[in-house]
Amino acid sequence: MTALLKMYASENCRITGIDLVASEIAKENFNGIPNTFFYSKDLLADLSDLGKFDFIYCQEVLHHTNDPKRAFLNLVSLLDNGGEIAIYVYKKKAPMREYADDYIRSQIAGLSYEDAMKVCYSVTQLGKELHDAGIKVNVPAVEVLGIEKGEYDLQRFIYHFFLKCFWNDQFNFHDNAVINYDWYHPQNCTRHTLEEIEGWFHDAGLEITQSYVDFYGITMRGKKK
Ligand SMILES: C[S@@+](CC[C@H](N)C(=O)[O-])C[C@H]1O[C@@H](n2cnc3c(N)ncnc32)[C@H](O)[C@@H]1O
Structure with a gap:
């Protein structure tokens, strides 16, 4: 980045x-x-010695901190007048997917890398089998489960609405498992709604200049008035 x-x-x-x-x-x-400088810093600690910035981009970090909103406000405090901040955070997903994510994370967050990877290998195998089956499903909207009407590849259907079981043919088995590990192993991994992130920007006195929501995350950019 x-x-x-x-x-x-x-x-x-x-x-x-x-x-x-x-x-x-x-x-x-x-x-x-x-003109490039790197420092080990906790986003929740005092960052004032870094000086002021005209642009800050924080990608995929806030949701891994103990207090994402406080970490965000800490970054905003480093903006010059008229400065801009952009962030990307994970989006809250369909309810069954949220439940399965939290459950699997609770089972492996305390495990060693090797033991957590064993669990991730099995989740990855599931993703691979669902993908290899090459099945397409046509599903109706099921509002209570956050399922949107449409035709889905079976693996993508399960992935979006029930359980992260990542699989991509372009990576080898181990690398696919590492992607699942990267999702499940972090101790903190909060997911957010658009309204919540808009609230952070408003509370920070920022004017929202851009906002984009995809299946997985929320990108928002704002300017200090
Ligand atoms: C998914 S990676 C994103 C890395 C990078 N920003 C990027 O987009 O490639 C999450 C990063 O958040 C960092 N992180 C987690 N908690 C943090 C904190 N409290 N303060 C600063 N960084 C933190 C981790 O060390 C890790 O490198």
Whole structure:
């Protein structure tokens, strides 16, 4: 993400990347690239020593903190007047999918990587079998379960509305399992509604300039008045 920002920024623009644990990796990746700075920081801690920013982008981090709204407001406090912030957070999904996600996470969040991966291998095998079956299903809208009418590949149908069992033929089995692990293993993984995120922006005194919702997440951008 930092590389993308760097690509579109003017040459003398200073870009700062922060993460709880991954900043050293980024620092190595950017070794020698001017005007890029990386720090290990907790989004819930005092960040004032970083200075002020005219643009902040926070992708897929807030929902992994203990208090996503407080972490967001902490970032907003670093904006210059007229500065902008954009975030991406996970969206609340269909009720059965939410239930299964929470249940599986509760079963594996405390396990070691190896033991959690064993569980993820079985979930991945399920995703693969559903995909390999090559079945399409036509389903009616079932409002109480958040199911939208339409034709779905069987794996995608289960995936969207009942259980994350990721499978993509372009990756090998292990890499597919790691994607499922990445979803289920984090201790914190909150999901949010559009109204909730709009509320964060309003409470922070930001004008919402862009908002986009897909199956998985919410992207919102706002400007400090
Ligand atoms: C899904 S990754 C996203 C990484 C990166 N932003 C990206 O888009 O590629 C989630 C990241 O959140 C970081 N994280 C979790 N809790 C955090 C916190 N309290 N403060 C800062 N970073 C945190 C993790 O270390 C992890 O690198």
